[in-house]
Amino acid sequence: MKRQIPLLIVILLGFTFVIHTFVPSKLSMDFYDWYQSWIKAISPFMVLLGIMSLFMVNSNKIQRKVPNWQYSVVTLLSLVATGAIGFIWGTQEGTPFMWMFKNVQMPMGATMFSLLAFYIASAAYKAFRARSMEATVLLVAAIIVMLGQVPIGMKISKYIPETATWILNVPNLAAKRGIALGVGLGMVATSLKILLGIERTYLGGGE
């Protein structure tokens, strides 16, 4: 019963939504409205669940003094402080919350993302070699696209941005579309398997 009831709920609701999408009727519309009210009421609890999970994982790390447990202390203190400041003074412009966002979160987030530029430059210098025909094609394409993305590419020749656009619109698009079709077919197959009760790993637990 522990597995059969959740399975039944998934199959029943899954087919209900398929019917609602492809054969909409007054009954299915009413059911959908009712479902929307429920989902709106339930979703805030997901945030609560996330916070609880974060607390449990990090407090466990602190208790067991695992390597780098100090970072967990910072995480929990930041969570409590940010939450408290937001609740007490609000989150609008001019509040301590917004000050923290502009002076702590924004520069830290930007710093993390900008590290990418340093790694790319280093990797480009150390590892991006024309060792084979494929690597040479990749290298030439990368240089054209990089030049095509900045104004100087147009200054050098109008063909550089045009070639960069062609690379993105033809070979890149063909590969992306192939991947998208594969993913799409995979999603349809997996969804059908879930709806028909063949795929049950999402229920968790062993056999």
Added chain:
Amino acid sequence: MAKTKMNFFDRMQALDRRYIYLVVALAIILPLIIPFNSKTYVTEPVENIYKKIDSFSGRKDRAVLMCFSHDASTMAELFPMEVAILRHCFQRNVQVFTICFMPPAKPLMDFALQTAKEDYTVQSGVDYVNFGYKPYGIFLPIVLGMGDDISKAVETDDEGRIVSNLEIMKEIKNYNEMNLVVDFAASAAVQTWITYARARFGANVAAGVTAVMAADNFPYLQTGQLIGMLAGLKGAAEYEKLVDVFATHKEMVNGVETVVPRSFSKEILKESWIKLSDIKNPVYKTARTGMNAQTVAHIMIIVFIALGNIGYFVNKKKNEN
């Protein structure tokens, strides 16, 4: 053991990566400190978004929904495009809705609205409405619900007001009126809008994405499922230019410099040249200033690749000999 003498190329191959980091830092910081004027070339996907938004100008039965789906880490690329679109909307009297489904996006959304409305007298609930943060769990119900009735899908706005009571909602019901959704993301979030809002309700969807995510969206641009795309800082710079050339175009009227918006025209765009030093507000040229740094950084990476490969081939030939 005898020490092998290293030639120039050997030394270059074994270069400490900290020197590379130093050069990258200088290549990015210097153009930001000493800005120079570079021409921004506008591409079609950016033009299409501009033209679509501009076509809503002054209409009470049209609105743009801006969905903020990113955090502060990708702000450098996405924030300038958000501010540029908001400026365009406020300047051209286009009604705007904003929403986010990620907690870290909420302060960003507030900051973008605050920044853009500084120079405009716009009123919340009349000219724009901020739907605020909604939990990710109701992302799909909201996307689908908006196809039926926006005020039912999003019952209250960020200030706790009932959405259906707001003046801005008088002539807006669903995607038929709120006919453009622009999703700003560093992820594949826009694909949800394409799958549900576009395919099911025919809403126009556009994307503002980081440069690394742009390649993923080209298939949707080609099929027309995305009406346009702002790709990275370049896309933001292009939109900033369009706003300056058309929406906030200034002319001397009775001896006073006055904003006289003009319609989009490829000819005007081709001839227009706006010097960065002529733009007083630094926020309005963030992306174009950043593009200077990006130009130098790209050239530097290309030089690095070339140097690395020259060293590789010289050493390869030496070893073969």
